[in-house]
Amino acid sequence: MCKPSAHYQFYLMTNSPGHCEYCYLFTTQGKKTYVRVYVNLEKTFKAIDKDIAERLPKKTVFEAASTGDPLAVEHITGGLYETISHFGTLTHTKLIK
Numbered sequence: 001m002c003k004p005s006a007h008y009q010f011y012l013m014t015n016s017p018g019h020c021e022y023c024y025l026f027t028t029q030g031k032k033t034y035v036r037v038y039v040n041l042e043k044t045f046k047a048i049d050k051d052i053a054e055r056l057p058k059k060t061v062f063e064a065a066s067t068g069d070p071l072a073v074e075h076i077t078g079g080l081y082e083t084i085s086h087f088g089t090l091t092h093t094k095l096i097k
């Protein structure tokens with residue numbers, strides 16, 4: 001659970017190449033200064049679909065960027081595009097950053 005903003009969170013990456021000292025990522029990921037990208041999106045999408053099915057008919061909210069900034073590496077990974085495309089096929093759910 002990822003309350004209060006979402007029911008669940010999942011990870012496309014951790015940290016950010018920006019390393020801005022004022023960012024919350026600096027305090028939560030500061031000891032791990034590297035950027036890690038997750039590529040197991042098919043497995044992640046299956047888990048998301050299962051979570052949505054278990055909560056039906058209620059809407060399930062997911063947070064995708066609590067541990068990193070996927071926009072910063074989108075030009076390399078395309079993971080956010082794939083994620084948004086997958087969510088576009090679903091009902092009873094909402095994706096937030």
Ligand code: SF4
Binds near residue numbers: 019023025068072
């Ligand atoms: S998410 Fe934005 S503010 Fe935070 S470290 Fe990355 S570039 Fe800087």
